[in-house]
Amino acid sequence: MSKSIQELQDIANEVRVSIVKMVHTANSGHMGGAMSFADMLTALFYNKLNYDPKNPKWEDRDRFVLSSGHMCAGLYTILAKIGVFDEKELWNFRQLGSPLQGHPKYNLDLGIEMSTGSLGQGLSVANGMALAARVQNKKYRVYSLETDGGSQEGMVWEAAMLAAHYKLDNRCVLFDYNNVQIDGFCSDVMDLGSVADKFKAFGWHVIEIDGHDMQACCDALDEAEKVKGKPQAIISKTTLGKGVSVFENKSKFHGTPPTDEEFAIAMKELGN
Amino acid sequence: MSLDIATREAYGKKLAALGETHPEIVVMDADLSGSTKTNIFKKQFPERFFNVGVAEQNLMGTAAGIALSGHTVFVSTFAIFATGRAWEPVRQSIAYPKANVKICATHAGITVGEDGASHQSVEDIALMSAIPGMKVMVPADAHQTMSMMDYLVKTPGPAYLRLGRATTQQVFDADYVYEEGKGAVLRDGTDVCLFTTGFVTKATLDAATRLEEKGVSASVVCMGSIKPIDADLIVAMASKHKVLFSVEEHSVVGGLGAAISEVLTSQKPARLFRLGIQDAFGQSAPYQELIKHYELDEEGIARQVLGKLAAL
Numbered sequence: 077m078s079k080s081i082q083e084l085q086d087i088a089n090e091v092r093v094s095i096v097k098m099v100h101t102a103n104s105g106h107m108g109g110a111m112s113f114a115d116m117l118t119a120l121f122y123n124k125l126n127y128d129p130k131n132p133k134w135e136d137r138d139r140f141v142l143s144s145g146h147m148c149a150g151l152y153t154i155l156a157k158i159g160v161f162d163e164k165e166l167w168n169f170r171q172l173g174s175p176l177q178g179h180p181k182y183n184l185d186l187g188i189e190m191s192t193g194s195l196g197q198g199l200s201v202a203n204g205m206a207l208a209a210r211v212q213n214k215k216y217r218v219y220s221l222e223t224d225g226g227s228q229e230g231m232v233w234e235a236a237m238l239a240a241h242y243k244l245d246n247r248c249v250l251f252d253y254n255n256v257q258i259d260g261f262c263s264d265v266m267d268l269g270s271v272a273d274k275f276k277a278f279g280w281h282v283i284e285i286d287g288h289d290m291q292a293c294c295d296a297l298d299e300a301e302k303v304k305g306k307p308q309a310i311i312s313k314t315t316l317g318k319g320v321s322v323f324e325n326k327s328k329f330h331g332t333p334p335t336d337e338e339f340a341i342a343m344k345e346l347g348n
Numbered sequence: 349m350s351l352d353i354a355t356r357e358a359y360g361k362k363l364a365a366l367g368e369t370h371p372e373i374v375v376m377d378a379d380l381s382g383s384t385k386t387n388i389f390k391k392q393f394p395e396r397f398f399n400v401g402v403a404e405q406n407l408m409g410t411a412a413g414i415a416l417s418g419h420t421v422f423v424s425t426f427a428i429f430a431t432g433r434a435w436e437p438v439r440q441s442i443a444y445p446k447a448n449v450k451i452c453a454t455h456a457g458i459t460v461g462e463d464g465a466s467h468q469s470v471e472d473i474a475l476m477s478a479i480p481g482m483k484v485m486v487p488a489d490a491h492q493t494m495s496m497m498d499y500l501v502k503t504p505g506p507a508y509l510r511l512g513r514a515t516t517q518q519v520f521d522a523d524y525v526y527e528e529g530k531g532a533v534l535r536d537g538t539d540v541c542l543f544t545t546g547f548v549t550k551a552t553l554d555a556a557t558r559l560e561e562k563g564v565s566a567s568v569v570c571m572g573s574i575k576p577i578d579a580d581l582i583v584a585m586a587s588k589h590k591v592l593f594s595v596e597e598h599s600v601v602g603g604l605g606a607a608i609s610e611v612l613t614s615q616k617p618a619r620l621f622r623l624g625i626q627d628a629f630g631q632s633a634p635y636q637e638l639i640k641h642y643e644l645d646e647e648g649i650a651r652q653v654l655g656k657l658a659a660l
């Protein structure tokens with residue numbers, strides 16, 4: 077299902093449109109981070125993951141764990157787009173009885189690899205899946221999203237140590253560095269400093285890119301896959317709320333739904 | 349005029365007011381100061397406010413150090429992360445040395461709403477109650493919240509205050525004064541006694557009115573303190589009523605109902621039905637729908653009580 081860069085960019089834009097519509101419809105949810113991560117997420121699912129949307133339980137599939145579960149509107153959209161489930165599910169997001177919970181609930185039929193929402197646990201879980209591949213002599217790779225705010229949790233760094241210690245080269249972290257969390261800019265609330273240097277110091281292969289450069293996203297995923305003997309971290313510099321001027325870089329849009337007026341602006345700027 | 353605001357809102361305002369008269373108070377948060385309302389204190393006393401980022405274990409450890417160096421520390425984050433993620437640091441670094449840390453956690457229970465199970469703590473009362481010496485308090489409204497905070501600042505040692513996201517309707521008058529470990533009788537009846545706590549207190553009172561119409565006379569007792577629990581009041585109520593109920597926005601495992609059971613089994617065996625979350629995770633939906641779904645609204649409580657009585 078490999079796509080051209082232009083096609084990927086168009087899909088990522090559709091993902092952003094869907095994120096805004098879902099959160100607007102539910103009148104709750106998280107747009108900002110999901111929008112900053114939309115490009116890498118699209119590149120991963122369309123051009124990299126060894127995955128069969130018609131068989132989401134295939135044992136040899138590559139796995140993706142959304143460690144920062146609040147960014148699930150993007151993941152749900154991609155899973156619907158590639159055909160794991162019907163797109164109409166997206167409009168029941170966060171409603172009573174919907175399988176599309178406000179934060180992901182483990183459901184392999186829907187392609188949801190892990191229950192997340194409590195920050196900073198997914199890196200460990202994904203490491204566990206990678207270790208299991210080793211035990212079972214399987215070739216699959218395990219990707220996880222990590223975020224700047226979420227990586228203030230100590231458990232992230234415990235897991236970073238483990239992945240390097242066990243030389244998990246089937247393990248790749250997609251780090252979304254938008255420098256925003258709930259209470260403001262990360263650099264003001266709790267500065268993470270150089271995330272690249274931190275992962276390097278832990279023994280990871282580090283690739284730094286502009287997370288909104290689709291070619292760079294694809295190239296980084298290719299490079300990571302070739303690395304031997306080390307886990308890989310792709311650190312993407314991104315913009316929270318990317319694509320909508322009134323959302324961009326505003327911590328308010330980490331988790332506040334758009335007003336009708338903001339929704340209209342978003343649809344216009346996203347060309348919908 | 350009634351004071352209908354969320355208990356987290358009352359907490360944030362009262363905390364800032366206490367900051368004026370109590371220079372020893374330090375406040376800490378873990379990237380949720382807008383939601384927990386500690387940002388009001390932060391604005392007024394930035395030099396006595398610390399945000400640790402998204403790091404609840406670090407929050408508890410740091411708070412312990414500040415408290416053991418002479419301060420009264422109020423720490424806030426969501427209830428599931430304060431009590432769940434950071435449970436062992438709370439036990440080891442706060443409770444064991446009796447550090448003067450007040451864990452005031454918001455977004456407890458299912459009234460979190462759309463965020464769903466990952467963010468809805470239905471186990472926090474159980475977790476905190478299990479720690480030796482930890483006081484566990486659950487205010488029903490804004491007035492009770494503020495009075496409990498007056499108590500907390502003048503009472504050294506660790507305590508857990510369970511606060512909510514959703515607006516609560518007033519239950520207590522402005523002159524209500526919280527007394528350590530004491531429950532409050534809100535309504536006198538003769539047939540059944542409904543023990544309740546926190547957000548569902550108002551709905552329980554309203555359910556009692558409904559029950560009256562159906563010929564069941566119900567007392568309502570608000571148990572603001574889960575630990576210590578008002579054993580004398582429980583025994584007195586058990587002596588006066590045929591059937592007892594507990595109503596809580598928490599798991600029936602390890603919550604108010606369990607605490608009452610522990611008193612009854614040793615002091616006054618009686619029949620108690622525990623209404624609450626029946627050993628389940630929560631889920632996403634607007635909170636009003638969830639309260640209905642779990643039958644913890646006025647109608648649902650009355651229906652459950654009548655159902656249990658009919659099956660006796």
Ligand SMILES: Cc1ncc(C[n+]2csc(CCOP(=O)(O)OP(=O)(O)O)c2C)c(N)n1
Nearest residue numbers: 109193194195223224225226256257330379
């Ligand atoms: C363990 C834990 N603590 C606190 C929260 C509440 N919370 C949800 S998202 C968030 C900030 C996350 O910042 P970041 O990961 O950078 O996400 P972004 O704002 O970029 O979307 C916080 C504190 C949580 N979900 N889990």
Ligand SMILES: [Mg+2]
Nearest residue numbers: 224225254256
């Ligand atoms: Mg961020």
